[in-house]
Amino acid sequence: AQKVTQAQTEISVVEKEDVTLDCVYETRDTTYYLFWYKQPPSGELVFLIRRNSFDEQNEISGRYSWNFQKSTSSFNFTITASQVVDSAVYFCALSEPFSGTYKYIFGTGTRLKVLA
Amino acid sequence: DGGITQSPKYLFRKEGQNVTLSCEQNLNHDAMYWYRQDPGQGLRLIYYSQIVNDFQKGDIAEGYSVSREKKESFPLTVTSAQKNPTAFYLCASSIDGSATPNYGYTFGSGTRLTVV
Numbered sequence: 143a144q145k146v147t148q149a150q151t152e153i154s155v156v157e158k159e160d161v162t163l164d165c166v167y168e169t170r171d172t173t174y175y176l177f178w179y180k181q182p183p184s185g186e187l188v189f190l191i192r193r194n195s196f197d198e199q200n201e202i203s204g205r206y207s208w209n210f211q212k213s214t215s216s217f218n219f220t221i222t223a224s225q226v227v228d229s230a231v232y233f234c235a236l237s238e239p240f241s242g243t244y245k246y247i248f249g250t251g252t253r254l255k256v257l258a
Numbered sequence: 259d260g261g262i263t264q265s266p267k268y269l270f271r272k273e274g275q276n277v278t279l280s281c282e283q284n285l286n287h288d289a290m291y292w293y294r295q296d297p298g299q300g301l302r303l304i305y306y307s308q309i310v311n312d313f314q315k316g317d318i319a320e321g322y323s324v325s326r327e328k329k330e331s332f333p334l335t336v337t338s339a340q341k342n343p344t345a346f347y348l349c350a351s352s353i354d355g356s357a358t359p360n361y362g363y364t365f366g367s368g369t370r371l372t373v374v
Contacts (some may be wrong), residue, residue, distance in 0.1 A: 146300070177362055185267075185370075187301075187348065189362035233300065243289060243308055245316065246363075248300030 144169050144238045148249035155224050156257050163219045163252045165234030171195075175237040176217045177246070178208065182230045193217065224256045260285045263368035264349050271336070271343070276356045276363065279334045279369045281349035288354045290332035294318060295346040304347075307332055308354075336371060344373045 145168040155161045167176065173196045179187040191201065193210050200218050205222045220229055231253045235246040262283045271277045283290065289308050293301040303316030307326040324370025326332050332351075336343045347370075350363035 147336060151298070179362075179365075185346070185348075185368035186262075187350075187363070189363040192362055237302075240303075240316075241314055243306065245291075245303045245306070246301065248302075250300050253303070254349075 143246045144171075144236055146234050146236050146247050146249040148232075148234055148252050150252045151250070152253040152255065154255040154257060157226060158223050160220060160222050161224050161254065161256075163232050163234075163254065165215065165217045165219065165249060166235045167215050167234070169215075169236060171239070175244075176210065177235040177237070178217075178219050178223075179233045179235065180230045181233060181251070187233065190219075202234075221254075224254075226256050226258050229254055229256045262349055262351055262364055264347075264369050265368035267367065267369060269369055270374050271371060273373055274338045274350060276335055276337050277371065279336070279347055279349075281334065281366060283331055283332075283351045283364070283366075283371070284330060285347075285351055285353075285364060286329070287351035287364070288329070289352045290326070291350040291352075292316075292322075292324065292332070293350065295368075301348060304334065306315045312351045324328045343371055347371050 147166045178190040180243045181187050200212045207220045231251045233251045234249045237244045265280045279280050291306040292304040295301045302318050305324040307313035313326050321336045348368045349366040353361050
């Protein structure tokens, strides 16, 4: 069965530290998509990145970077020089074909607290 | 600005009552989704709709009902049959409901339902 594991329940760092959020997934599909979403205190999930299974190139967007490794089924997310505004719950998700559409399999989330 | 509006943000319900959560989008998206979020858990799919006048059950549809009479609106009714309705409910939409998630979801800011 499809599964996404975010083993880190909560992480606390001091501002300007780097932090990596881990995501490990399980799937039998050869084509799949992985996502990261940020959930700030306001509640909505904000899309951060999508990666398909054929694209193992790492990506950097400002202070954010993602490391996708199919060999270890991991899609880790690093925030460089963290800021207080990065405090949120971060979800990793795996897309799964579902009755003609798709749905997400979400991890349980990692709560990141960045302390000033 | 385009987006998804969920109302109300907080909702209290007495046991045995039905309650309807509103979800409206002005993104012209075809597909809409309802997810439930419980503390320490990932999001789980309740219902989804790929087009107007059509909707399908997700993983945890028991005790819930939906309608999709207009493209913009996808209300969720939590019925008295739902045994544990206290949760955070998130509505989402995507450009289309195809099996390939070319785009991420756009999420609303959620409704927190509490049974009292």
